[in-house]
Amino acid sequence: MSSHKDLLDASVGNTDSRLPIEGILLTMRLGQKTADEAFTIVGRLLDRIEQDSLCKYLLVLAIDDDERHSDTASMLIQKLQSRVDSGQQLQSLHVLTNPPKSPSEPFAICKSWDAMAVEAWKRGADWVVLLGDDVESFSDISQRLGVPFGFGAPIWNDQSFPGFPTFPCIGRAHYEIFGSLIPKHRQACFINQDLDPYLHQLYVKLGAAPCVTDATLHNNVGGNIGSCDARYERVPSEGWRDFVLDDFRDYIRPSIPEKASEKILLDVVVPSFRVRVDYLQSICYLEVPKYIHTNFIIIIDNKNALLRAAKDIRAQNRDCNDDISVPEAEQVLEHYLGRSGNNVRVRCNEENLGASASRNRGIDESAAEFILNLDDDLIPDHDLLEKYGGKVKEIDESVTGLVGLVRFPRAPDLPLRHAVKCILFRRTHVRFDLAYAKTGGGEDVDYSLRVTEACGGGTLLAVPEARVVHPFWPGGVMSLCAHFHNWAIETTLVALPICFRTQLALRYYLQFILGDGTLFKRFPEHRYWSFPNLAETVLVALPLFVCTQIGLWGYLQFILRCLVGDFLVDFFLGDYNHRVAVVQGMGKDRITTRRSHLFYFLAHTLANFYVVVLECGRLRGHIRRLDLAHGLFRRFDWHIGRLDNATSEFRKREAQKFCIFMANLLHVAVNTHRQD
Secondary structure, eight states: OOOOHHHHHHHHTOOOSSOOEEEEEEEEOOTTOOHHHHHHHHHHHHHHHTTSTTOEEEEEEEEOTTTTTSHHHHHHHHHHHHHHHHOSSEEEEEEEEOOOOOTTSOOOHHHHHHHHHHHHHHTTOSEEESSOOOSHHHHHHHHHHTOOTTOSOOEEEETTSTTSOOSOEEEHHHHHHHSSSSOGGGGGGOSSSSHHHHHHHHHHTTTOOOEEEEEEEOOOSSOSBTTBOOSSOOOOOTTHHHHHHHHIIIIIGGGSOTTOOOOEEEEEEEEESSOOHHHHHHHHTOOOOTTEEOEEEEEEOOHHHHHHHHHHHHHHTTOOOOOOOHHHHHHHHHHHHGGGSSEEEEEEOSSOOOHHHHHHHHHHHOOOSEEEEOOTTOEEOTTHHHHHHHHHTTOOTTEEEEEEEEEOOOBTTBOOOEEOOOEEEEOOSOOOOTTSOTTOSSHHHHHHHHHHHHTTSOEEEEEEEEEEEOOOOSSOHHHHHHHHHHTTTOEEEEEEEEEOTTOOEEEEEEEEEOSGGGHHHHOGGGEEEOOOOHHHHHHHHHHHHHHSSOHHHHHHHHHHHHHHHHHHHHHHTTHHHHHHHHHHOSGGGOOOSOOOHHHHHHHHHHHHHHHHHHHHHHHHHHHHTTOHHHHTTEEEOTTTTOSTTHHHHHHHHHHHHHHHHHHHHHHHHHHHHHHO
């Protein structure tokens, strides 16, 4: 750890006749160390602290139960007591014994920190810190919020775990609020993990948990998960991110002046399989308003792509070393994306888990009250968070989320499509359903419906000014056809136990057909019946052609006539004019270049073709799921009842098409009969 000028200046500027006393908390495992070696380690830390000549502090040392009465421990305590007696800055030494534990029991370091902090505060410490001191941050927090000196949780710039709130500095004000380091009603929740970020998050909403960027430390044991092994088995705290906001509202908020402003906690979660650094950079470089606290959480779902990206970044810095591990690659990409000054975390899945699981991991990494899910192939407007934040200020608890606008890029030879997938949600216990395909398809609609239900049926508000651009998918027409077709029939592999007559339990892998067609069965309240579409009509008519003398050629004629009829209904009954307006755009997005009618005609034809391909894929998915009862002649209300007359208008359009399909069938049958 390094002590820097800012800390020295802060102490020099302190003219209080009674200087604050800092509590330094140390817990250590002596192991094979001699007393001199242990004293040297502790002494180096204390020497750093005493570089500030005005700093006064006390030391609380916790030693494991099986080492507390060893000769090494006794000699170390004696040496430290000598330092107390001979110096003026170290005020007192207090030694605690960590509770005994069995070899298989995890080390409950959080309880040790709690006992040490309470001991330090009882002995007169004004604040406690795990490995250092900070005066300037507490002074700034006190003046800005009008709270007692020592309120808040400043953190160190931990070089071994960049961006993570390790070793927070906790003031006496925290003790006066909770009566201990860990709130008494949460003490059973923390064993040896997650206490640091929990304490830090308690004060983030008030902006009272700054990072002291000029004061750094290196955690050589433990630190970043994956970088090295901790000296004890890690036991994470379950659910702390879900209850930390409750603890803030119930305990912290009532203890400070009402005029103190709160930040909006809004994290951005991005699952990434492609690891396109340019796209990720456009997201992580978003402007973050001062009234918003944001973490950009990037979940990599492709180790090889991460390693390639990290090597490319190193190559830009003229570092040609190809030997790089996944944790190192995470740090390389995290540092590169964090050059804007925003808080960026990069985590990599051990194996490909899919979009839903990656989003869930990102949500689990976040403790924010609002979470914005973005895909890794979007390019957001630079003021995206400003637009969302402005709307968040206006809403109340009845609003579940905010819906932004996803646009395709404007180009002189390509049509524009609008889509709504850029959605910000309140934090809930709901997670994305892993039953959907890894590549996505329906899981976003499923998640939106379940979050809305969890919030008591709240509403989603449109924020069209919060915009992102979705570049066109690579590939030609056939590639796009495959993409749309497979949307409803993606597959996943699920292991199921099967017992044969021999009573031998065997496992085999059964292929389940998923995709957005699954929504038809899961949410029957948004499913409605309609007349057969083109794909369903062709399927239902197949037995008629097989069992009669019409034959294959007649069947192909019927399909072709139905395609033309489907197109003509949309062309003459409104969709054509609507699609022309979509291509031209509106307002500042309007294209001034005039287009020929041939251009619009071809664009309309292509759009219709994609719809037919999508309908065929959805029908195929229903068949492969053996779920015709919920899928055949059924449609899903993608507007979820929010658009008046949407279902009736759609059913009316399909009724018109079905009449043409039946007329075509009759025409083919009559012609075949005449030829015979």
